[in-house]
Amino acid sequence: MPLAESWQTAEIPGPKKASLIIKPDIADAIIRRAKRPIMIVGYGAVEYEVEGIKLIECLIELANKGKIPVVVTASTAREFLNRGFSPAALMPAVDIGNRLTDPAWKGLDGKESYDLAIFVGLPYSMEWTILSGLKHFAPYLKTMTLDCVYQPNASWSFPNSTIKDWAANLRGIVENLGD
């Protein structure tokens, strides 16, 4: 499995491609460095299990530790609510994507623009296209994906990974953030 190729073989990006998150530290550093991060979680978060733990739980931990507001897309809200976590917004993926391209948008709380958007759990090609929209039309924004597949249109992405490596990485990030 090639590390830094689009997971869907044909979704070839152009000259501008995501840097690889080879170690959790990198992701950790990026998140720490961000002044105003936001996380966008798609329906995949409910479907994936990482070593017995649902991805969604890992993400809740991450959001809590990192104090990152979470936008929940699609039909994923219930799973968050059930776990006692209140998303900052329920909003379709294209809607939050669209708002993020507006340099005048002051965020969900009306305070300030976001500088980092962390995506996870959207359908691969939809995440690909939305990240492409942000790559081209939100130059002030960095994007990252926490999926286990390479998303070339993000600023940073994991490589295509086995579920095992991915789980270790995610856990690494969450644990580091806890420091």
Add this chain to the structure above:
Amino acid sequence: MPLAESWQTAEIPGPKKASLIIKPDIADAIIRRAKRPIMIVGYGAVEYEVEGIKLIECLIELANKGKIPVVVTASTAREFLNRGFSPAALMPAVDIGNRLTDPAWKGLDGKESYDLAIFVGLPYSMEWTILSGLKHFAPYLKTMTLDCVYQPNASWSFPNSTIKDWAANLRGIVENLGD
């Protein structure tokens, strides 16, 4: 200068990309392994100088040592003739490219199909498109480029290199072949 990106930034290839010739040995091995190599030399061969020696002289040496028939394209023939070297054919680049996609073509000498086509000195984007034609429509043929820039549509290509590194590489190939 990125090593394995198209020299012309926008000439992004798809999923199938050239392997890098990182050391002259690799090229050498490929050429030795080929049963029926052919070399296609474009007008750039006359224009480039590598450390005081014209590229064309290096190529003549290579062709002689490796007993590789040479097809000379464009307006390059005179320079070969002047150096006492008789190209196997004078033929436009698109013509030799076209013949190479014909599995029934038995080569310039009518004996057998070629299994390796070595390109050098075509205009970058023309070499790009012709190598693309061969990549898609000559599956039985391997292609290599000796230019100092990465050609993703070849089977093997040098990385984007400085003239100096490139010269060293070329010399390496020629010398190895002499063995």
Add this chain to the structure above:
Amino acid sequence: MVELRRDSVNVKIKELNSDIAHFRDLSITIGAITKETWVEPMGPTPYPSLTTLRSWDLKLLERYKPFYLPFCDLCCMCTYGKCDLTGNKLGACGISMAAQQSRTVLLAACIGASTHTAHARDLLTHLIERYGEDHPINVGELNVDIEAPLTRLVCGIKPVNLGDFEEVLDYCEKQLTQLLSVTHTGQEGNNLDFESKVFHAGMIDHVGMEVADIAQISALGFPKSDPEASLADLGLGTVDIKKPVILVIGHNVPPATEIIDYLKTRDLMSEAEVTGICCTALDMTRYSAKAKIIGPISWQLRYVRSGVPDVIVIDEQCIRADILQEAQHIHAPLIATSGKNCCGLPDRTHDVPDEIVADFVSGKITGALILDPVKVGEVAVRTALAIAPKREKHKLLPTHDELIKLAKKCTGCVLCRRACPNDLPISYAVKAAAQGNISGLDELYDDCVGCGRCESACPQKIPVHSIIVAAAEKKTRDESYRIRTGRGAIQDIEIRKVGGPLVLGEIPGIVAFVGCANFPKGSREVAEMCMEFAKRRYIVCTSGCSAISAGMYRNEEGKTAYEIYPGSFEAGGIVNVGSCVSNAHISGAAIKIASIFARRPLRGNYEEIADYVYNRVGAVGVAWGAMSQKAASIAAGFWRLGIPVVVGPHGTKYRRMLLGRSDKEQDWYVYDARTGEKVYGGPVPEHLFFAAETKEEAMVMVAKLTMRPNDTSKGRAIKLTNYIDLHKRLIGGMPHDVHLLVRKQADIPLTMKEDIEKILKEMEWTEHEIPDPTLLSRMIRKSKEA
């Protein structure tokens, strides 16, 4: 006012002398004076040009700005390129990424609209040849007065006979040539102007579709606005494989109707099966409900590889480009019948049927191009009858054992999955199959769109799609459903009945499920959505592959949507209008609400009608599997009328969404037609083009998008009830934007009063007036009176 028609007034002049010439026995046949007169005066914009409706488009586009989703970082449209458009770079022609994306959308819309228009042209030419240009238009007997709402609205003419449509298509072709030229390097430089032209292409597309469907309804005797159009068989399981089987694929029905005629006139209808895929199938069942529909576009590979079809007849559009090879694999002759798709076959149009049939039967040829539908009818039937007994259904699907053996070749390289548009976990399923467990493969069948990319990708040459289909053999045998055949247009009387409830909001909306089968999770989701909205007493329309998919699912009682819900255009109806070109009846219905119910002038009066539909008619299109360029132009035709369209996740590949910003209050001001003041109308409909991630998200969005600024309080309360209820059920919790959708206390649904009021309080909500909304300053009554 009198109207010229092509008819039979013949002026004979025995002798005429003029300065220029002298002639005798001159006979001039001119269009006659219609008895029926169309008293409606011409509106402001008959036959609009590229720029006529630009200001209307820009009004919509100001609210619904494109959110670009570049599908490629590059442009490769001319030899200056490729050009790198990342990071605000301009192409060699000076174009920006934004303009390039809109340009690509325009190109797709032009291709789509041309496809329908070219189809309409071929169909019309054929039907005029066969039935005469004087053949009257008849879409609904006496129940339909406004026979061609789009033609009247856009062109400002009232077609009476088939021949009247010629000039309509002339107009469409002229506009499409203009529009396509705009995509040339170095033409339009502004992204929004490109978008305005996309809307123009969409409008033209709907006119083209209307011509095509009205022509075939009128000439071929399709159901005429019939809510009780018959039910037809649907599904692989409905085919009697012991009989000779003909398969038709495509969109242009004449070859199929000729096949049926040939069978009928020879009393062979029960001796053979006529089966179809895609729109030709839908239209063929409108001609004879004895014909059978196999499935939407995605059923092509699986049906052909089942070996069942003995002869395959293709016409145009949505045909797999590898159909010739696939047909050859199962030894089924292929007949191509359209100049648009010749498949490289020898042209046998002018040969006698005997010879062609003989060549097919002897295997001398495996395919032929026959550009004469009548001859196709004869050749297809005779070949099928002759070949079936000796062919023995050359099946290409592996047996269970073969399947396991094939699966064992798998190296687990995952390239199949990486090629699958739906990222299906194929390699897991193959691995399991190698160990004898085929349930994973069987499960994939439901989500697979049948594209075959997994096979192309497999380095082990495992026929991945075939083993999926083979593993689901039992399912395919059980595919046996009923679908209401396409009824065509909506009756004027139906419009009159629902107009009030719709505009006043008692019927929460019209939801149209249209377009192709590029579904993220198979056909079933469309059926489920249809049923849910019908149950909630929306008016549900279907067409094209979605109409087929809507029927491919049974509820607990074993009934399909079409068996449960009536076919009438009413609350809780599921109205299959027909094939893709029948989509024009859906936009036509919206137009007819403005015209018949609200008595807005129709003729050449596009802006006012669109303004009406946009502000008052709660219609939403859903193209859950939108795949094609036609889907792009169909959607664009809805947008210009102010009708939002929801697509599935693959829809983001259309390069851009058109999204409103409910959080920007200033975006949602409208004129109050009573006062001329600009007042807040609320963020409704919120979006014009929206891709949903999941079926659930789509359904909730659809419920929201039926809201319109002029909803009565009662109507808004019903719409809110549906929206909130669906949100709670499908997404979880209350929606976060209720306060933006409630305008007055009276809007609040009684059953949800408490929850909602809590939110309103939190959000410091205050009441605002319900306007008489319009985006057009000229519609302000005060100024009119002044």
Add this chain to the structure above:
Amino acid sequence: MVELRRDSVNVKIKELNSDIAHFRDLSITIGAITKETWVEPMGPTPYPSLTTLRSWDLKLLERYKPFYLPFCDLCCMCTYGKCDLTGNKLGACGISMAAQQSRTVLLAACIGASTHTAHARDLLTHLIERYGEDHPINVGELNVDIEAPLTRLVCGIKPVNLGDFEEVLDYCEKQLTQLLSVTHTGQEGNNLDFESKVFHAGMIDHVGMEVADIAQISALGFPKSDPEASLADLGLGTVDIKKPVILVIGHNVPPATEIIDYLKTRDLMSEAEVTGICCTALDMTRYSAKAKIIGPISWQLRYVRSGVPDVIVIDEQCIRADILQEAQHIHAPLIATSGKNCCGLPDRTHDVPDEIVADFVSGKITGALILDPVKVGEVAVRTALAIAPKREKHKLLPTHDELIKLAKKCTGCVLCRRACPNDLPISYAVKAAAQGNISGLDELYDDCVGCGRCESACPQKIPVHSIIVAAAEKKTRDESYRIRTGRGAIQDIEIRKVGGPLVLGEIPGIVAFVGCANFPKGSREVAEMCMEFAKRRYIVCTSGCSAISAGMYRNEEGKTAYEIYPGSFEAGGIVNVGSCVSNAHISGAAIKIASIFARRPLRGNYEEIADYVYNRVGAVGVAWGAMSQKAASIAAGFWRLGIPVVVGPHGTKYRRMLLGRSDKEQDWYVYDARTGEKVYGGPVPEHLFFAAETKEEAMVMVAKLTMRPNDTSKGRAIKLTNYIDLHKRLIGGMPHDVHLLVRKQADIPLTMKEDIEKILKEMEWTEHEIPDPTLLSRMIRKSKEA
């Protein structure tokens, strides 16, 4: 045979009763009976459909098989994609890489042909509005009898008045809609059938171009087939920058002619400069030779940034998409004049000129859309006169010192070069400039196509293109040339004179330099090629940007090509036919040779004429800088007529070549029309679409491609002389394929006898007969007589 024409026969009927209606005072105006009659009977293929000429196309395509050069490994045309088409994979729609490449070519050809047809439509509509539909067609006074060879050949009609062209364009638009629909997902599946449709698009394109140019020649008084059309000024250096300067860019001339009319009627012609880029410039000088041409498309950025233009007027096609920003940078108002390119500007069409001018002068607006050429004329002139004194030529090019300072910011990242389509060594030149040596930059100017990509790419925001132009300031000041204004069609008498020598081979061929300016090494190569072939007594034609480039070079005596060589269609002439749409006169000339000289029936008789041209008329097109989709369709129109086209190295980006295989003897058999036997005709012309790597390769290939199977020995000897001579001089040594081109001893040029005979002996050459060649079995005379 009588012909209906739009004319002035008016039938008045006082009262008429029919079954259907009763009417009074009916006045029917019908087309009159033309006095002139066209006795030629209708040929077999008037108004051909998608498939009518398919068998002819497939004959050509069997010889000239596509050599595909995929420009991308993927297809991204629908939402099933992107699809990976490498390694024989099929797309989700089943398409193969070969078919996908041909489909892309078809798309380009459709865009190109639509662009010309849509342009023709707008132009015709405008000219009919202004001059009436009865305005007579006049392309060459009494010197031209066959006024519209393509229209006659393709449509089978003989147009007399402007109005007669309406139905011709209706036909074009209908075909284009059909063709575009073929590019839809799931239509044509065969690559060669796609190619046949490419040819169809090309043929339509030439008809559309013919209509456009004939209409403007007839109505606007352009030179009428005039070999002595005046010379006009060409080049940046010809502009008097002290005067107010108007710049027009594009292809649609009416706004420019209105500007000239406004100036003329007010006696202001000497008070202002009217300058132009691209085809509008060419056509404007056909209207008034006082107007000035700045250069081809690639001069846009450099001229605008010079700050010289005070007002910029754009119409349609080949306009930089960023022209509004560029105009704003130099504070020049921009007037958009076409619905096809609105640039996002406010529509001021219906405002009074006073207001618009005032808004421009005050700076309230920087651009406006004005869809009325007359109003444009007034507004442009008045604005330029008012604004020029206060604008002071807002130059954007850096001074020498600024340039050095900018160059110092360079980090040597090489991204500029990696963005440059011609891989120009920009970073070296910038580095040198940083050290004060601007000669490298100055040298780049000659090869630079002015695309601006280097600037977009530069992370240091160095305005790379501007510093190149600034470094070449002296050169730009010296750009002062003369060009013969476009003469339009070729006279019948010229055809009669050259027909014999051409077909018999005394004139070695017709070489047409057409199309855009995407040259690999700047404009100069075109000029050099033109002069070389004129010197060798070929008939040289030029058009479009190539016609401009051909004039931008002086020989040692300081003369440009147009000053040295005559403008007549004769050996050694350089014939500027005009703008891009004037290309139709070049294909038209080839057709007229078959019709006038060889007396082949013309009317609706495409195949026979094409067969004649292909086998007998040694014409070759050279589109050295072919860039656009129009270039693709123009080339395709030549191909279908059997005329080979040579493009520059960027031409490989058109996705495929059409190459013959001279080494495959079996490919080159033709019927001998005398005997009906299939005989070897030799590999001539060797290719149909060929991309050359260098100018030298192109010239040698051109000389070879003028050969035709029916060349007389004398003719072949002359052609061989040119070929071998050019080969020796430009490539080196004898060509390797002489033995394939000599048919009989008598073919051998005397001066080269020894060399050639040596080769012939080596190659064991034997004589073969010269056939009376045809690809059409129906042209065999024996069978006809039988």
